[in-house]
Amino acid sequence: MLSRLVRPLALALCLSASGAEAQTLPLPDNLTALNSQQGEQFFFESSPHQAYFAVADSFETEQIESYCGVASMVMVLNALQLPAPSSPQFAPYHIFTQDNVLDAQTDAILPRDEIAKEGMTLEQFGAVLALHPLALELHHAAAGGLDAFRTSARDYLAAPDHFVIVNFSREALSQEGGGHFSPLAAYDAKADRFLMLDVARYKYPPVWVKTADLFAAMNTTDSVSNQTRGYVLITKTGLITKSGAAR
Amino acid sequence: MLSRLVRPLALALCLSASGAEAQTLPLPDNLTALNSQQGEQFFFESSPHQAYFAVADSFETEQIESYCGVASMVMVLNALQLPAPSSPQFAPYHIFTQDNVLDAQTDAILPRDEIAKEGMTLEQFGAVLALHPLALELHHAAAGGLDAFRTSARDYLAAPDHFVIVNFSREALSQEGGGHFSPLAAYDAKADRFLMLDVARYKYPPVWVKTADLFAAMNTTDSVSNQTRGYVLITKTGLITKSGAAR
Numbered sequence: 001m002l003s004r005l006v007r008p009l010a011l012a013l014c015l016s017a018s019g020a021e022a023q024t025l026p027l028p029d030n031l032t033a034l035n036s037q038q039g040e041q042f043f044f045e046s047s048p049h050q051a052y053f054a055v056a057d058s059f060e061t062e063q064i065e066s067y068c069g070v071a072s073m074v075m076v077l078n079a080l081q082l083p084a085p086s087s088p089q090f091a092p093y094h095i096f097t098q099d100n101v102l103d104a105q106t107d108a109i110l111p112r113d114e115i116a117k118e119g120m121t122l123e124q125f126g127a128v129l130a131l132h133p134l135a136l137e138l139h140h141a142a143a144g145g146l147d148a149f150r151t152s153a154r155d156y157l158a159a160p161d162h163f164v165i166v167n168f169s170r171e172a173l174s175q176e177g178g179g180h181f182s183p184l185a186a187y188d189a190k191a192d193r194f195l196m197l198d199v200a201r202y203k204y205p206p207v208w209v210k211t212a213d214l215f216a217a218m219n220t221t222d223s224v225s226n227q228t229r230g231y232v233l234i235t236k237t238g239l240i241t242k243s244g245a246a247r
Numbered sequence: 248m249l250s251r252l253v254r255p256l257a258l259a260l261c262l263s264a265s266g267a268e269a270q271t272l273p274l275p276d277n278l279t280a281l282n283s284q285q286g287e288q289f290f291f292e293s294s295p296h297q298a299y300f301a302v303a304d305s306f307e308t309e310q311i312e313s314y315c316g317v318a319s320m321v322m323v324l325n326a327l328q329l330p331a332p333s334s335p336q337f338a339p340y341h342i343f344t345q346d347n348v349l350d351a352q353t354d355a356i357l358p359r360d361e362i363a364k365e366g367m368t369l370e371q372f373g374a375v376l377a378l379h380p381l382a383l384e385l386h387h388a389a390a391g392g393l394d395a396f397r398t399s400a401r402d403y404l405a406a407p408d409h410f411v412i413v414n415f416s417r418e419a420l421s422q423e424g425g426g427h428f429s430p431l432a433a434y435d436a437k438a439d440r441f442l443m444l445d446v447a448r449y450k451y452p453p454v455w456v457k458t459a460d461l462f463a464a465m466n467t468t469d470s471v472s473n474q475t476r477g478y479v480l481i482t483k484t485g486l487i488t489k490s491g492a493a494r
Contacts, residue, residue: 023325023328023329023330023331023340023341023342024328025340034300034304035300035301035304039300040296040300043300049287053281053282053286053287053290054282056303056306057281057282057306057448057452057453058448059303059304059306059307060306060307060308061307061342063336064336065336065337078270078448081270081271082270083270084270087449089310089311089312090312090449090450093270093272093449093450094270094449095270095308095448095449201304201305201325201342202334202337202340202341202342203337203340205304206304
């Protein structure tokens, strides 16, 4: 019992001395944790907060390392309060989970065991999301530009029931890992940074990322699709519309 | 495919017409959702936000209906960034989960299958949490008073690495359900309300609750322990201290 207490204590002291966090990886200089003095300042100077509270209230960790797209999708579906399937453990209540969002229909697009192995491309992600009564715009980064992304994402995050999920290369952000999905939650015009709620919470905290850095990380090629990554603009209209130059 | 789209659409239109949310239950008048105009106003007039971002960044849903204490504990352990056990699905990274926070040591206090059946009493919750290098104060509501609770909880939420978990009767708050645990995340002095991040996210959203209502809901008898419910004040000192009149 004593050794159980002493070991974490010693570790905590070491980490605290170096300023590192005990769980998540250290952030590169270009990223600012939301839960920091600077991150809070960005939050309070960002406005409005239409998207933030809905997305933060639905924040969850990807169940396995390849489920970043699945977790991001579940967060936004719950944030939109769309009618959800049931879940045996929560009966009689309904909520989207990373289990019940995948079914025979999504298997026809991409089987669950393939998502578990390799994750999804942006196109596959969009196709799975399009099974829900949503209005979606899917944009590959190469097809648009930095300014178009900034404007669309900012406007979406400022409108009720509008959300943005980004697909980017972690390496291009100087993070550990490969292709990744996560929802955005706010935009700070003064700092020109977006707040991203990273679904790999065992690895990285929510961060404020510069628009140009995020766009550059989206403007990278996914070796499975041979297309650039990008972003999906999502809202609830009950109609599936697919605009966006890339589809 | 068509019927799959039409049915949720029709439902969404009905719900939207009535102003109800599609997923969570309607809130009684005494509770204000964080994700509402009034809820955001409470948030922006509350200060400081030491606890909020740490707890919100770690927000998760209880895995099963009786795991409210387990989920609340996991949120605070992750918010504190304490050295966590490994989790096979996230190797080599570490994070507290509702699976790995329970082990042979916690089974000796209360076996997992009993937690799954009945949840935990405040004492059992405190005993499980005390296995971690924390400074805890456990307070049964009957042993203190409303003012002592308000002062302590407010001060904890204003200090770095200090957190509060409440154990209360949902019925006393006019909610559906019985005894429940959830972390607090902020205090708005002007409204005299605490923000509670409810871990039963399939049922209720985060809410602002009046201090007097929350205290009354804690000052109810748990039929398993025959003692009143209450609250736990938690911080990270590496030392287990148990003060509080009730222990």
